[in-house]
Each structure stands twice: as C-alpha cells, then as structure tokens.
Amino acid sequence: MLNWKNNPLIINTHTMHHSTFKNVILLTSFIAALYAAGISTWREVKQDKIAYVNSNTLLLEYAGAKEAREKVEARTTEWNKNIQTLEDELKAMNDAYKAERQELKAEQLAEKEDALRSKHQEYMKYKHSVQQKAEELEVELTQPVLEELNRYIAEYGTEKGYRVILGTLSGGNILYGQDAADITTDVLNYANSRS
Numbered sequence: 001m002l003n004w005k006n007n008p009l010i011i012n013t014h015t016m017h018h019s020t021f022k023n024v025i026l027l028t029s030f031i032a033a034l035y036a037a038g039i040s041t042w043r044e045v046k047q048d049k050i051a052y053v054n055s056n057t058l059l060l061e062y063a064g065a066k067e068a069r070e071k072v073e074a075r076t077t078e079w080n081k082n083i084q085t086l087e088d089e090l091k092a093m094n095d096a097y098k099a100e101r102q103e104l105k106a107e108q109l110a111e112k113e114d115a116l117r118s119k120h121q122e123y124m125k126y127k128h129s130v131q132q133k134a135e136e137l138e139v140e141l142t143q144p145v146l147e148e149l150n151r152y153i154a155e156y157g158t159e160k161g162y163r164v165i166l167g168t169l170s171g172g173n174i175l176y177g178q179d180a181a182d183i184t185t186d187v188l189n190y191a192n193s194r195s
Helices: 018-047 055-061 063-100 106-160 184-194
Strands: 050-054 164-168
Touching (some): 050 055, 055 063, 055 184, 106 184
16 A cells, blocks of 8 residues: 655645745746747747748749840840941941041041041940940849749748748759758749739
8 A cells, every 4th residue: 555644756735834835836837837838849840841942943934034034135135236236337437447548638537537436435335335224224124023023932931831931042052952842843833823
C-alpha cells in the first residue's frame, strides 16, 4: 500500500506553509506557460512557408514586362534609324570633303570644314540625346511593371500562406534552395493571369 504521508512526490497541502504552496503553484503555472509557448512557437515555425522566385525569369517572361520591352525596342529602333541617317549624311559630307579638298580654295575649305564639324556635333548631340531618352523611357515603362509584379507576388504569397518570398538573380543572393521552394512558374502564371 502507498504511504501518502511519507511520499516526497506527493504534496501534502495540510502540512505545507502557505508561501511554499504559493511558490509551487507559481512554478507549476510558469512551467505550463513555457510549455504552451514552446508548442505555439514550434507550430508557427513548422508552418512557416518560405519560397523564392527567379527574378530574371519573371522579368523576361511576365507579359507586362515583355510589352514594356517591345515599346522600348520600337522607340529605340526608330531613333536608331534617325542616328543611321545622320551618320550616313556625315559620311557623305566627309567623303565629298576628301574628294574636293584638293580643288577648293582656303575660304571654301574652311566653310566645308565648319559644315562638317557642325554636322558631327549635331550627330553626337542627337546620339547622346537618344541614349538618354532610351534610358528614361525604359525606367518610365519598367517601374510600373516592377510595382505591378511586386503587388502580384504579395497577393500570391498572401493567398497561398507564404510568410516570405525571396527573389533571386542568377549568381545572386540565394546560394541554395530546394526545387520545391522555387515558385517562379506558379507566380509567373498567377501574374500573367491577373494582368
């Protein structure tokens, strides 16, 4: 038969002082709270969903990004034709100058050289202007696409319960990720269906 009075594992509340009993209750409550917090934290960590997307792939294959690139390419093609026209005019002027140089008087030679210099400056100014416009146009058309894509990634992550979705670049910031954590195709399909 079990002796309840002499068993050290059994708390006898009749012989225990009130402050000791209070300490035991506090300690038991504290241990229970730690256990509950540990279980809660473990569940939260276990349920964390973390994934990554290949940012280069998204920017290459997202329909909005393709459309923006096509617009930039169309404008730069037009501008490059104008540059080529100016370049052809400059070459023709230079060829004419070289062919006539021997026969021209000093005054005529100076006029041709001034015209050639002026045409060259016009060409260089236009070429620089086109490069600057192309960069500005690319930023103007790309920025809204990036914002839209980021919004779709956030929506997708929220809908699918992801806590974090990382973006990676080739040779970039994620050194390893299991293929199952790569949700690039899923996000791309989601974004393309929304645009």
